Amino acid sequence: MSIAIPSVARVANGAAPRRRPYGRRALAGYGFITPAIVFLIGFALLPFLFTVYVSLHDWNMLTAVTSMPFRGLDNYRYLIFEDPLFRQTFANTFVFAAGNVAISSLLALGVALLLNGEVRFPTFWRAVYFLPYVTSSVAISIVWANLYHPSYGLFNGILELFQLPGARFLASLETAMPSVIAVAVWHAVGYYMIIFLAGLQSIPLEVYEAAKVDGANAWHRFRSITLPLLRPTLLFVAVVNTLGSLQVFDLAFVLTNGGPVNATNTVVLYMYQTAFNFTRMGRASAMAVMLFLVILVITLVQLRLLREKE
Amino acid sequence: MRRKLRLTVVGIAILKYAGLALGAFFMLLPFAWMIVSSFMSAAEIMARPLRWLPAELQLRNYEALAAAIPLGNMYANSLIVTISITVGVLLTSSLAGYGFAKFHFPGRDILFVLVLATMMIPFFVVLIPIFFLVRQLGWMDSYLGLIVPNIVTAFGIFLMRQYMLTLPDELLDAARIDGASELAIYWRIALPLAGPALGALAILAFVYHWNSFLWPLVVIRSRELATIPIGLNSLRVYASSPEVINLQMAGAALAIIPVVAVFAVLQRHFVRGIALTGIKG
Numbered sequence: 194m195s196i197a198i199p200s201v202a203r204v205a206n207g208a209a210p211r212r213r214p215y216g217r218r219a220l221a222g223y224g225f226i227t228p229a230i231v232f233l234i235g236f237a238l239l240p241f242l243f244t245v246y247v248s249l250h251d252w253n254m255l256t257a258v259t260s261m262p263f264r265g266l267d268n269y270r271y272l273i274f275e276d277p278l279f280r281q282t283f284a285n286t287f288v289f290a291a292g293n294v295a296i297s298s299l300l301a302l303g304v305a306l307l308l309n310g311e312v313r314f315p316t317f318w319r320a321v322y323f324l325p326y327v328t329s330s331v332a333i334s335i336v337w338a339n340l341y342h343p344s345y346g347l348f349n350g351i352l353e354l355f356q357l358p359g360a361r362f363l364a365s366l367e368t369a370m371p372s373v374i375a376v377a378v379w380h381a382v383g384y385y386m387i388i389f390l391a392g393l394q395s396i397p398l399e400v401y402e403a404a405k406v407d408g409a410n411a412w413h414r415f416r417s418i419t420l421p422l423l424r425p426t427l428l429f430v431a432v433v434n435t436l437g438s439l440q441v442f443d444l445a446f447v448l449t450n451g452g453p454v455n456a457t458n459t460v461v462l463y464m465y466q467t468a469f470n471f472t473r474m475g476r477a478s479a480m481a482v483m484l485f486l487v488i489l490v491i492t493l494v495q496l497r498l499l500r501e502k503e
Numbered sequence: 504m505r506r507k508l509r510l511t512v513v514g515i516a517i518l519k520y521a522g523l524a525l526g527a528f529f530m531l532l533p534f535a536w537m538i539v540s541s542f543m544s545a546a547e548i549m550a551r552p553l554r555w556l557p558a559e560l561q562l563r564n565y566e567a568l569a570a571a572i573p574l575g576n577m578y579a580n581s582l583i584v585t586i587s588i589t590v591g592v593l594l595t596s597s598l599a600g601y602g603f604a605k606f607h608f609p610g611r612d613i614l615f616v617l618v619l620a621t622m623m624i625p626f627f628v629v630l631i632p633i634f635f636l637v638r639q640l641g642w643m644d645s646y647l648g649l650i651v652p653n654i655v656t657a658f659g660i661f662l663m664r665q666y667m668l669t670l671p672d673e674l675l676d677a678a679r680i681d682g683a684s685e686l687a688i689y690w691r692i693a694l695p696l697a698g699p700a701l702g703a704l705a706i707l708a709f710v711y712h713w714n715s716f717l718w719p720l721v722v723i724r725s726r727e728l729a730t731i732p733i734g735l736n737s738l739r740v741y742a743s744s745p746e747v748i749n750l751q752m753a754g755a756a757l758a759i760i761p762v763v764a765v766f767a768v769l770q771r772h773f774v775r776g777i778a779l780t781g782i783k784g
Binding site: 390 | 519523529534536607628630635710759773
């Protein structure tokens with residue numbers, strides 16, 4: 194790539210002198226990218242390095258940046274070995290991510306398959322399933338918290354009409370996390386459905402017709418045509434869904450604020466509490482770094498796993 | 504034989520529409536109940552067996568809501584902040600995307616790798632440093648604090664660069680021969696041709712920042728600057744007694760209905776935008 198650049202530039206510049214292979218247009222190039230690059234360095238790259246730096250220190254945001262006491266890996270050691278709540282939020286986050294990724298991806302694929310064939314009113318169905326995705330997670334969390342309300346909620350009201358026992362949903366240790374996952378699935382399923390639909394529509398119809406002629410039934414066609422050709426889409430959905438799920442904050446904060454007794458507390462929520470309620474920036478930063486590393490590893494593994502099978 | 508086949512086809516169709524309808528019922532139920540119960544009295548919400556409709560529309564709920572949270576401010580703040588961020592993102596992304604796609608200069612590839620690397624940094628990782636930075640800059644509790652940290656995204660640059668790569672060089676060179684300045688070529692030729700990508704990015708950025716919660720939650724202190732999610736969240740802290748359930752539902756309805764209206768009009772573009780970024784991403 195880098196070898197090709199000078200020669201291309203020379204062709205583009207025509208009679209440009211050899212001493213300046215990039216010419217004045219290089220300056221214009223820098224001009225176009227400079228605002229964005231400066232911002233990315235200032236608001237992403239340096240802050241990232243700063244998080245790593247703070248994670249090795251004790252800091253309450255009041256002492257000067259230059260004089261925060263160095264603690265080495267002590268924040269990490271404390272969180273991993275001495276803070277059961279951190280381990281619990283980590284486990285909660287994984288349970289949430291696993292449940293949400295599996296259920297929302299499968300449902301999204303199912304709906305996309307139903308909508309991909311001949312269907313009346315495709316726009317209507319698509320819109321209905323996609324609708325929750327465009328709405329504010331805070332607004333829908335408030336609505337769902339009320340639907341789940343043990344005494345006044347719609348769900349227990351309906352169960353009572355059928356003379357079924359009510360559930361405590363967000364209020365009980367056992368059902369709180371599944372209830373949060375249900376909201377997350379409801380919120381995001383339409384987004385992944387749209388992506389699956391786009392993937393399905395990029396599979397040429399001729400392949401299916403050829404398979405039909407060869408006598409392959411619907412299940413065979415799904416197994417040996419749709420799934421393999423959908424692999425890039427599956428990969429994208431798996432990665433994006435996992436990335437987003439491991440960072441869950443809004444739902445946990447608004448639906449339950451991590452409760453009951455931290456049953457739905459997640460790493461990002463615990464990080465927020467540690468940083469902004471208890472001003473322990475070092476510890477919060479160490480949490481951020483650890484979750485970041487886990488996300489990075491999982492993403493790389495997923496990319497690897499799904500690529501290999503191609 | 505043929506009749507049996509037709510019966511199977513009809514059976515499959517029935518199953519298909521039954522499945523779709525059942526799913527649609529669950530997707531719409533929360534919205535329907537939100538609207539219905541926003542017009543109910545507290546007694547009706549508490550009533551068992553369940554009441555499906557209010558005896559009379561309790562418009563008082565909306566009046567009480569308007570007294571409890573600064574609705575006008577919330578809408579104005581959300582609009583100002585989201586539009587500013589979206590315009591900023593479109594501008595910086597298209598400028599940088601164009602620069603990366605159509606110019607050759609030393610260090611270009613390394614700088615683009617830097618863009619890709621920052622794409623891998625989730626927001627929560629930089630939350631504390633950006634909070635600190637914004638506080639040092641004196642932007643706490645201000646529009647600047649809400650807007651500025653968000654006006655550049657690596658994803659936007661990546662998306663625009665991929666799209667700008669497809670623009671024909673001949674067109675740009677023809678304009679250069681005609682003596683157009685580089686900025687004029689970007690503004691008059693590249694930008695209009697990048698319409699579909701700009702549209703997709705605009706929709707994604709708008710929806711994301713309109714609904715954004717974590718960043719406003721740490722930056723905003725004063726009631727007057729609350730965005731819609733922040734204002735709604737302040738209703739939550741009362742804890743759900745029946746007296747506030749209808750109020751909360753009214754608030755959620757007012758937050759959701761405008762978005763749904765916009766979505767209904769622009770549905771096709773939403774879907775195309777998501778699909779575009781899904782495939783490219």
